[in-house]
Amino acid sequence: RGFELKSCRESHLGDGLVHVKNPHLEAMDEDVLYHLDLGTRTHDLPAMFGDVKFVCVGDSPSGMRPFAELMQQELGLGGGGGRPADLCAGTDRYATFRAGPVLTVSHGMGIPSISVMLHELIKLLHRAKCRDVTIIRIGTSGGLGMEPGSVVITDTAVDSFFQARFEQAVLDAVVVRSTELDKGLAEELLRCSEELHDFLTLIGHTMCTYNFYEDGALCSFSSEKKLEYLKRAYNAGVRNTEMESTAFAATCGLCGLKAKPHTLHTSA
Ligand code: R2B
Numbered sequence: 471r472g473f474e475l476k477s478c479r480e481s482h483l484g485d486g487l488v489h490v491k492n493p494h495l496e497a498m499d500e501d502v503l504y505h506l507d508l509g510t511r512t513h514d515l516p517a518m519f520g521d522v523k524f525v526c527v528g529d530s531p532s533g534m535r536p537f538a539e540l541m542q543q544e545l546g547l548g549g550g551g552g553r554p555a556d557l558c559a560g561t562d563r564y565a566t567f568r569a570g571p572v573l574t575v576s577h578g579m580g581i582p583s584i585s586v587m588l589h590e591l592i593k594l595l596h597r598a599k600c601r602d603v604t605i606i607r608i609g610t611s612g613g614l615g616m617e618p619g620s621v622v623i624t625d626t627a628v629d630s631f632f633q634a635r636f637e638q639a640v641l642d643a644v645v646v647r648s649t650e651l652d653k654g655l656a657e658e659l660l661r662c663s664e665e666l667h668d669f670l671t672l673i674g675h676t677m678c679t680y681n682f683y684e685d686g687a688l689c690s691f692s693s694e695k696k697l698e699y700l701k702r703a704y705n706a707g708v709r710n711t712e713m714e715s716t717a718f719a720a721t722c723g724l725c726g727l728k729a730k731p732h733t734l735h736t737s738a
Contacts, residue, residue: 485601486601486602487596487599487600487601487726488592488595488596488600488603488725488726489596489725489726490592490593490596490725490726491724491725491726495593495596498510499511501593501597503590503593503594504561504590505561505563505564505586505587505590506558506561506563506564506566506575506587506590506591506594507558507559507560507561508557508558508590508594510597515594515597515598516597516598516599518557518598519573519594519595519598519600520598520599520600521571521600522568522571522572522573522595522598522600522603523571523572523600523602523603523604524571524572524573524603524604524605524606525572525573525574525575525591525595525603525604525605525606526541526572526573526574526575526605526606526607526608527574527575527576527577527584527587527588527591527605527606527607527608527718528574528576528577528607528608528609529576529577529578529579529609529610529714530576530578531556531564531565531576533576534565534567534574534575534576535553535554535556535565535567535574537574537608538554538567538568538569538572538574539553539554539569541569541570541572541574542554542569542570545569545570545572547569547570554567554568554569554574555567563578563586563587564576564577564578564587575587575591577607577714579682579713579714580680580681580713580714581678581680581713581714581716581717583714584714584717584718585717585721588717588718588721588722589721592721592722592725596725604655605722606659607714607715607718609712609714610712611676611710611711611712612710612711612712613709613710614700614703614704614708614709614710614711615704615709616670616672616709617669617670619669619670620669620670620671620672621663621669621670621671621672622671622672622673622674622676622709622710623656623659623660623663623671623672623673623674624651624656624673624674624675624676624710624715624719625651625653625656625673625674625675626649626650626651626675626676626707626719627649627651627675627676627677627678627715627716627718627719628649628675628676628677628678628706628708628716629649629677629678629716630677630679630680632675632677632702632703632706632707632708634648634649634650635647635648635649635716636648636649636678636716636717636719636720638717638720647720647723647724648719648720648723649715649716649719649720649723650719650723651719651723656673657673660672660673672709674707674708674709674710675706675707675708675709676708676709676710676711676712676715677703677708677710677711677712677715678711678712678713678714678715678716678717679711679712679713680713681713682713
């Protein structure tokens with residue numbers, strides 16, 4: 471298994487703020503970010519999070535704490551000693567750590583889990599009046615046609631049909647959302663990787679699946695059929711597979727985070 475980075479950078483309606491697309495939010499007396507154990511009445515969100523510039527999300531809490539520690543070291547913030555505290559310790563749904571301007575949040579496995587976290591995280595960034603935020607998912611993935619341990623920087627998240635789209639049931643309708651990511655940021659991350667020589671880093675499409683297994687307790691295809699499908703995926707530009715990328719790209723893109731410029735809801 472390799473590693474992947476996929477990223478959205480906030481695009482600006484001129485002010486750099488995170489813009490949620492929910493007309494009912496401002497009328498709420500209190501916004502409880504239930505799964506993060508935070509809320510607008512119980513916490514001073516601008517004071518706690520207003521200076522966040524980077525959000526790095528990844529699947530497991532135990533994987534994200536060492537990442538936050540690494541950020542502390544890299545940013546020279548280790549002086550106080552000790553491990554970064556989980557800011558959402560009142561819940562065991564997700565774990566959240568701070569290292570200076572870098573906020574780290576775990577999201578669990580799969581689209582439903584990351585979707586719950588992203589709704590609350592994006593509302594948090596909005597309520598905290600954060601500006602010019604870049605959000606990056608860092609996580610494990612299955613590589614296609616490359617060395618284990620390679621890093622894929624996702625340019626486009628695709629579904630099982632190699633299409634840049636995310637289908638979401640909203641009430642009783644299926645809404646299709648774009649999953650383009652910030653190409654400029656992908657190039658920038660690739661340039662950063664030129665300083666690192668221990669592993670291969672490349673830009674490619676990431677295919678998002680609804681399950682880790684299609685060959686676990688159930689399997690309805692032959693090895694030949696699987697290989698033929700994976701070759702088609704490779705030829706369509708897919709370089710790795712994981713379980714969250716389409717929801718990540720679509721949700722961040724719709725909430726004022728730079729995605730596909732001509733998407734209806736995007737403010738690029
Ligand atoms: C990669 O690894 C996890 C499954 O083992 C899942 O979160 C993903 O996308």
